[in-house]
Structures are given as C-alpha cells and as structure tokens.
Amino acid sequence: MAGVVRELPRLGGVVAVEGTPAWQLVFPEVPHEPSQLWLRDLAACDVSSSTLRSYGYDLLRWWRFLHVLGVAWERAQRGHVRALVEFLRESPNPLHLRRSPDRPPLGSVNAVTGKPNPTPGYAPRTINHQLTVLHAFYAFALDMDLGPLVNPVPQQRAPRGGRPLAHQNPLEPVRRPARAPYRQKVPKTLPRSLPNSAADALFSALRCHRDRALVALWLSSGVRASELLGLRHEWIDYGRKTIRVITKGSRSLEEVPASADAFVWLALYLAESGQDGPGMGPVWWTLRNPRRPLTYHAARAVLVRANALLGTNYSLHDLRHTAAIRMANDPNFSLVEVQTILRHASVTSTQIYLQPRLEDLIAKMADFHERRQAAAALPPVMPAGYDEAELAELLGLPR
Known part of the structure; x- marks a missing residue:
C-alpha cells in the first residue's frame, strides 16, 4: 500500500480558534468531530496549546493518508499504519523542501561545526511521534465508543506479554523491552554546544x-x-x-x-x-x-x-x-x-x-601525542648509583 501513495493532498488544516481547545482540525472542509473531541479532552487535562497544535498536524497527516487510500479512519488496520511508516521513511518532508536556495544542501555536514543539516526525509523521532499520537487517539476513541473496534497502532509489549516492566524484581537488573512495532531507531546524539x-x-x-x-x-x-x-x-x-x-x-x-x-x-x-x-x-x-x-x-x-x-x-x-x-x-x-x-x-x-565535548577531546588527544613525542626525543636518564660507562657497555649505548 505504501507504493500507492506518492504524495499527500493538501486537504484540510489546523487553524487557531477562540475558546477551548485553541486549535481546530478541519478535514476536508469541516471540523473533524472525533479529532476535536480528543483535542478538547487533552485541553481539559492541561495540555499546552503548542502540544495540541502538534498533535493536530499529526492527525491531519493521517487523515490525508487514509483519504488517498480510500479508507475510513474507523476501519484502519495495522497494515495501514505500516504503510504510513513506509511512506514517511521514503518520502521527503515538505517543511525541509521549503528551505531557501542559498541554505546548505539537505543532509550535508557543516564544515565548521561538524553539525549535520536536516535530511530531506522525515526524522525517526517524527515517525515515532506520529505513531504515539495515533495510538493515543485511537485509545481515546475506543474508550469513548466513537466507532473503531481495535487500535491499529501496536504498542510495546513485554517479552512474555503484558505490560512492559510490570512485576519487575528490584533485586534483578532491569531488562528493557524491545521497541514497539514500527518504532524507528533514534540515533544517540550528544548536546551540541559552542566552544x-x-x-x-x-x-x-x-x-x-x-x-x-x-x-x-x-x-x-x-x-x-x-x-x-x-x-x-x-x-x-x-x-x-x-x-x-x-x-x-x-x-x-x-x-x-x-x-x-x-x-x-x-x-x-x-x-x-x-x-x-x-x-x-x-x-x-x-x-x-x-x-x-x-x-x-x-x-x-x-x-x-x-x-x-x-x-x-x-x-x-x-x-x-x-x-x-x-x-x-x-x-x-x-x-x-x-x-x-x-x-x-x-x-x-x-x-x-x-559528557565531554568532541572539541575538547580533539585538543586533549593532540596534546597527548605531542607530549609523547617530546618525551621520546629526550635522552635516556641514567639511574643514580650506577657507573655510566659500565651501564653504557651493558646496554650497548654509545660512550
């Protein structure tokens, strides 16, 4: 199914409104009632306005994807979620493509800072965030009996089933469960700072x-x-x-x-x-x-x-x-x-x-090698108490 979707249509939108919640999801031309119910529920739980806006755009991407497939959101299955992940892994992110032409190429590494520029596609964190939002929305829809029969987004499970880290013996080392299905590996990065x-x-x-x-x-x-x-x-x-x-x-x-x-x-x-x-x-x-x-x-x-x-x-x-x-x-x-x-x-x-900064480690490594070379260039120091002539003859050193 992922190969069927080449590009998402620009249908609907997330618009600011007066009242609670502060954002409204419109799709395709009218407010999407199930989405609005969830956003209103989140707003009552004291979720920030910026978070509601972010969740709204994740839902909008999902509605657009299902619209291309011709599938109602209540009938979405696990295979549709897998197709969405495949689409996000292969497609460029429209926000990244809007960069001005004088900006560095996408995916390049800055020669001065060593910091990579954004890649053309969707980042692994973006895909994982999308899955988290969809799972939470369908969990809410099931609780409120809004139509779906099952949550199409699989969640993390313990090795023997059940809830992850449930009944964990505090005397035993914690065994982290595997990633939930379709969750992407997120590269571990150190915080970037300025020397x-x-x-x-x-x-x-x-x-x-x-x-x-x-x-x-x-x-x-x-x-x-x-x-x-x-x-x-x-x-x-x-x-x-x-x-x-x-x-x-x-x-x-x-x-x-x-x-x-x-x-x-x-x-x-x-x-x-x-x-x-x-x-x-x-x-x-x-x-x-x-x-x-x-x-x-x-x-x-x-x-x-x-x-x-x-x-x-x-x-x-x-x-x-x-x-x-x-x-x-x-x-x-x-x-x-x-x-x-x-x-x-x-x-x-x-x-x-x-964690030490890479710039500091490079400087310390250069100083380390300089000190080793300087120490190797010095003449050997004769131990006190030995005759220099006898020691030179024993070691084969020039007199």
Missing part, C-alpha cells in the same frame, strides 16, 4: 544591542529561547542579577540568575530603544516600525544571519546547551545546582551535560 572561541565569534557577528543582550542572557542563564522571549520588565531584578521566566514544562514563574555582562547589554538595549525607564510589558520588540513583540521565528532569523556570516549552523537551543555544559564542567557547581538552574524535572536530564 568559547565560537561563542565570541558569534557575539561579534551580531548587529545591535538587542541581539547581544539576547545572546548574552541565553549563554549565561541557560533559559530556553521561548522562555527568554516572554520576559517582561517587571520580571527583571538588576540588583540580584536575575530574571523571572515562565518555565516551559510547569508553566510556573521561576527566578534564574544571569551574568553581570548580560545585564549591561540589556541596559544598553533598553536605553537605545527608549525603554530605560520603569515600565511594564514585554522587553523584546522588533527594531522596525510598526514595532511588534519579538517572536521565536524573528529571533531565529537573527541567528540565521549570523550563521550565514560565519559559515556555521548553530541553533538557538545550542546556546542553552552551551550554558549547561559550562556550568556542569565547573568544579564549583554540583550537578543538583545545575539541574536547579536549568529547571530540569529529573537529574538524569542534566547528566547528559557531563
């Missing part, structure tokens, strides 16, 4: 005080890009050198420290933009009229321009990784303290920053 020299070069490539203040705060505080863009004047404490941000996961207002240099650049930006007095409301604004609050895509464009100048491909999240690695490698910081500043729910999320 100190690269961070200095990036800072020098910025055009204005606003961009310098943003990058300085990202590099020193480790807050997420969207969290910093939501900063308000009343959440800045110049005396304590802290800012308050709404944490992405818990959505609670939390205080985060930053460097003194970051607050200097912030003060220069506020003075330049006429916001140096006491004020309320958003801190970050566009530079051109009509002035609007700075969005994530506009902030990302700042980094895209700097990348084009430097020949790099750093992302906004790399700045958070850089701040985290700097703190984790500082002997004055404990791992729990780094976890608190980054506001990770689990310390296991912070442990990934203890």
Whole structure:
C-alpha cells in the first residue's frame, strides 16, 4: 500500500480558534468531530496549546493518508499504519523542501561545526511521534465508543506479554523491552554546544544591542529561547542579577540568575530603544516600525544571519546547551545546582551535560601525542648509583 501513495493532498488544516481547545482540525472542509473531541479532552487535562497544535498536524497527516487510500479512519488496520511508516521513511518532508536556495544542501555536514543539516526525509523521532499520537487517539476513541473496534497502532509489549516492566524484581537488573512495532531507531546524539572561541565569534557577528543582550542572557542563564522571549520588565531584578521566566514544562514563574555582562547589554538595549525607564510589558520588540513583540521565528532569523556570516549552523537551543555544559564542567557547581538552574524535572536530564565535548577531546588527544613525542626525543636518564660507562657497555649505548 505504501507504493500507492506518492504524495499527500493538501486537504484540510489546523487553524487557531477562540475558546477551548485553541486549535481546530478541519478535514476536508469541516471540523473533524472525533479529532476535536480528543483535542478538547487533552485541553481539559492541561495540555499546552503548542502540544495540541502538534498533535493536530499529526492527525491531519493521517487523515490525508487514509483519504488517498480510500479508507475510513474507523476501519484502519495495522497494515495501514505500516504503510504510513513506509511512506514517511521514503518520502521527503515538505517543511525541509521549503528551505531557501542559498541554505546548505539537505543532509550535508557543516564544515565548521561538524553539525549535520536536516535530511530531506522525515526524522525517526517524527515517525515515532506520529505513531504515539495515533495510538493515543485511537485509545481515546475506543474508550469513548466513537466507532473503531481495535487500535491499529501496536504498542510495546513485554517479552512474555503484558505490560512492559510490570512485576519487575528490584533485586534483578532491569531488562528493557524491545521497541514497539514500527518504532524507528533514534540515533544517540550528544548536546551540541559552542566552544568559547565560537561563542565570541558569534557575539561579534551580531548587529545591535538587542541581539547581544539576547545572546548574552541565553549563554549565561541557560533559559530556553521561548522562555527568554516572554520576559517582561517587571520580571527583571538588576540588583540580584536575575530574571523571572515562565518555565516551559510547569508553566510556573521561576527566578534564574544571569551574568553581570548580560545585564549591561540589556541596559544598553533598553536605553537605545527608549525603554530605560520603569515600565511594564514585554522587553523584546522588533527594531522596525510598526514595532511588534519579538517572536521565536524573528529571533531565529537573527541567528540565521549570523550563521550565514560565519559559515556555521548553530541553533538557538545550542546556546542553552552551551550554558549547561559550562556550568556542569565547573568544579564549583554540583550537578543538583545545575539541574536547579536549568529547571530540569529529573537529574538524569542534566547528566547528559557531563559528557565531554568532541572539541575538547580533539585538543586533549593532540596534546597527548605531542607530549609523547617530546618525551621520546629526550635522552635516556641514567639511574643514580650506577657507573655510566659500565651501564653504557651493558646496554650497548654509545660512550
């Protein structure tokens, strides 16, 4: 069946609406009632608006795929899910194909950073996310008796059946169950960060005080890009050198420290933009009229321009990784303290920053070989207490 589907039609859409939920799935031309019921149920469970939007697009892709096959969503079977996975593994991602022609080729590796650019197709994480959303939707549809008789998306099972890790003996090592059917292998990657020299070069490539203040705060505080863009004047404490941000996961207002240099650049930006007095409301604004609050895509464009100048491909999240690695490698910081500043729910999320950076390993390996070569070039040291002439004759060394 995968070979039958060559391209998905541009039918329906996910549109923003007033009320709850904040997003509506339209397919093909009217709201899709089962999808809306599920999104409304998720919204009542306090799922964020961005998550609802992401789930809506996953469902929309599934409806388009079934539309090409001519299969009603209530009659979908496991074979249709397998065909969807095969289609996603073989087809290009339309979002990746919309890149401007002056951007690096898809799938290439940046010569400066060593960081790969996006591939033309769907990433393994995207396919796994698609399957997770579909499984959750059909589980909801079965509970609400909306029509389907079985969940077409297979789930993870223990080796002998049942729920994974059920009745696990705490005295025995944990045996991780195999991946669920159709779930893709996700390559293990280390967090990408900027070396100190690269961070200095990036800072020098910025055009204005606003961009310098943003990058300085990202590099020193480790807050997420969207969290910093939501900063308000009343959440800045110049005396304590802290800012308050709404944490992405818990959505609670939390205080985060930053460097003194970051607050200097912030003060220069506020003075330049006429916001140096006491004020309320958003801190970050566009530079051109009509002035609007700075969005994530506009902030990302700042980094895209700097990348084009430097020949790099750093992302906004790399700045958070850089701040985290700097703190984790500082002997004055404990791992729990780094976890608190980054506001990770689990310390296991912070442990990934203890891995050494490739740039540091390359430098240490070069120094290691240089020291070995220098030690080999030195003349042998004669042990104290032996006659040099007798030792040279015994070892066959020149006198």
